[in-house]
Amino acid sequence: MLAVRYGRNREQIADDVAAGLADVAPLGRFALANPDIVERLRSNAPLNEVDPSTLYGGGADGYTDYPALAHA
Incomplete structure (x- = not known):
């Protein structure tokens, strides 16, 4: 199961997983920059x-x- 919504902030990226609507939270641009x-x-x-x-x-x-x- 995969749900995709664009323009979400950090606090929202796992909402669909937490709600049981998806098994994976896509990270998209977050992953490119980090x-x-x-x-x-x-x-x-x-x-x-x-x-x-x-x-x-x-x-x-x-x-x-x-x-x-x-890393300190």
């Missing part, structure tokens, strides 16, 4: 903002240069 998305969600860390100008541009910008969480 190479460590699982760790960020687990620790409630801030998410990197997506730079839309780099999406699907044919280069590495926006795909390989988003920062990961710093």
